[in-house]
Every structure is written in C-alpha cells, then in structure tokens.
C-alpha cells in the first residue's frame with residue numbers, strides 16, 4: 001500500500017519535523033505528490049520543544065549502561081543514518097548542520113576514579129566483545145583535548161559517539177519542509193479525541209494524522225515529563241573537540257561543544273515533572289563541574305539557562321502506535337534518547353506505512 005497522500009503531523013519538535021521532512025523528501029525522490037502539514041502549538045521563534053533544549057548527543061555506548069539493550073541497537077542504527085540524512089539536508093541549507101563523530105570522553109576527578117572504573121565495568125557487562133571503549137592515559141587524553149584539566153589521570157574514549165548542532169538542525173528542517181511544499185502552522189494546537197482536531201482547520205481532509213506532541217500528549221497518552229536542566233556558557237579560552245562526561249558520585253554531567261565558542265552542560269537525569277526555571281543548586285553543580293573540567297571556565301560567560309521535560313513512557317522506551325482504521329498514529333516516549341533514536345524510529349515508521 002502506498003504512503004497516504006495527505007498527512008497532518010501534530011508537533012514541530014524533533015519527531016514531527018524529521019518525519020515531515022523525510023515524508024516530503026521521499027515523495028520528491030519517488031516523483032509523487034504528497035501533502036504534509038505540521039501543526040505546532042507554540043511559535044517557531046520561541047520554541048518550547050525538548051528538541052531545542054537538548055544537548056543532542058548521539059551516544060549509544062554511554063546510554064547502554066543505564067538503558068535497555070534495544071536503545072543501544074536502535075542508536076547504532078541512527079548513528080548510521082544521521083550522516084546520510086544530514087548530507088541530504090545540508091545540500092539545500094545555507095548554514096549546514098555541524099555533526100561531530102569523533103567520539104565521547106569519560107573522565108573523573110582522581111578522588112572519584114572508582115566511578116570511572118564502575119562505568120567501564122558496566123559497559124563491559126552490557127556489551128562484552130562489542131565493547132569498543134578504549135582506556136586513554138592522562139597523556140593520551142591531553143593529546144586529544146589539551147584544554148582538559150591536567151589532573152585527570154586517565155579517561156575512556158567511546159569511539160563513534162556523536163553530537164550535532166540541534167538548533168541549526170531545527171531551522172534547516174523547517175526551511176526545507178517549506179521548500180519541498182510542506183506547510184507549518186504555528187500557534188496551532190492539535191488534540192486527539194481520539195480523532196485529530198485543531199481549531200480553524202478541517203483535519204478530515206488528511207488521510208493520516210500523526211501525534212508527535214512529546215509531553216504535549218500527556219493528557220491523552222501515558223506520557224510523563226522527565227526534567228532536564230542545562231546551562232550554556234561561552235568562552236574563547238577553551239576548545240573541546242569531544243563531548244565529555246564527568247563521573248561523580250552524586251551526579252553524572254556532560255559538556256558538549258556548540259558553535260560560537262559556546263558549550264552546553266547538563267546533568268543526564270533529574271526525575272521530576274517540574275518545568276520551572278533552573279534551581280540554584282543545579283546551577284551550582286553544573287558550574288562546579290565545569291570548573292573541574294578546566295578552572296578557566298570560571299571566566300566563561302553564562303549565556304543561557306534552560307529547563308525542559310523529556311517525553312517518557314513508564315518504561316522509558318519509545319513507542320509507535322498506528323491505528324489505520326482511525327487514520328491516526330503516534331510516535332512518542334523518546335525520553336532522553338530523541339537524537340539517539342529518532343532516525344531509526346522514523347525510518348521504521350515510514351517503512352511500515354509502505355508495507356501496511
């Protein structure tokens with residue numbers, strides 16, 4: 001059965017935007033006419049999507065120690081898809097989306113080295129012979145990252161792990177969707193009751209309505225939000241080529257280089273549905289982690305603080321539901337794995353539409 005010729009998508013976050021773009025790109029490559037329209041509750045100028053807040057690491061190895069094995073397998077598949085997809089998208093974009101796949105580094109302060117050892121053992125337990133992580137001496141660590149604190153005695157390299165410039169990605173996706181003939185309706189709130197409805201629009205003219213509302217679907221699905229807080233700093237004094245994870249007994253932190261000498265730093269998990277601004281305690285922890293990585297971060301400028309909710313089902317696993325009789329589908333629950341999983345899930349969903 002062919003893919004429906006008219007598709008409405010609720011939510012212009014990561015899932016909705018990637019799905020709309022892939023559907024339009026697929027139609028163009030196959031010489032088909034396909035109407036794809038995105039309905040976004042907020043304005044694209046002031047995005048509220050988790051996609052905008054995220055650090056956008058694509059890190060299957062780091063995640064396998066705390067997740068189901070399936071997350072790793074889907075993540076490896078996405079790691080293969082991102083470079084292909086970005087190469088297609090970047091051909092049509094004035095500012096390409098930066099993609100870095102030099103791998104991640106995991107370090108710990110000398111007094112917390114047992115945390116690093118534990119992480120390495122967990123990785124070995126989960127992946128056995130597939131474990132490709134490599135120990136680096138302090139010297140090797142500094143060859144890769146001269147600006148890391150000289151006190152780190154050793155570190156782990158998780159090869160092939162990647163990160164991308166997510167904010168540029170969202171801009172480029174939205175531009176390409178419009179260039180391919182798609183439409184994006186801003187300030188358009190869609191509901192599923194279970195049929196899709198949106199004030200001012202006749203959605204019955206769409207053969208398929210896809211729910212990609214993330215935490216916005218919480219009222220109609222068993223989706224909860226899991227809070228994440230991030231701090232953005234800017235300094236020309238420090239250069240990093242890798243995403244760096246800092247193991248600490250109380251919290252695990254990550255720092256990811258972003259464009260314009262900026263860095264995003266965050267804690268991987270805070271189990272709370274509260275989306276209010278960043279707390280003083282979190283900010284102090286994030287700043288102290290930065291200081292541990294390099295005391296020169298003390299002179300960096302804080303340029304942004306952000307908190308948002310990761311859309312999660314109870315088991316923290318993603319799910320695709322398709323109800324062909326009702327003409328609806330949903331893709332949700334990507335939790336803290338949106339960038340890690342979205343390409344795999346979207347490719348799988350489009351394939352399932354083709355073979356339905």
Ligand SMILES: Cc1cc2nc3c(=O)[nH]c(=O)nc-3n(C[C@H](O)[C@H](O)[C@H](O)COP(=O)(O)OP(=O)(O)OC[C@H]3O[C@@H](n4cnc5c(N)ncnc54)[C@H](O)[C@@H]3O)c2cc1C
Nearest residue numbers: 011013015041050051056057190214216228337338339340
């Ligand atoms: C702090 C933080 C750090 C993260 N870091 C990473 C990371 O490093 N790597 C990784 O893989 N993942 C990361 N994530 C997770 C990732 O951001 C999410 O998994 C992903 O964004 C989920 O995509 P989504 O499209 O389902 O939801 P979102 O990106 O949140 O998009 C949902 C969209 O739906 C819209 N919407 C809501 N309700 C409605 C409605 N009724 N009608 C129309 N539109 C609606 C929203 O406004 C939003 O634009 C992080 C998340 C956070 C919060």
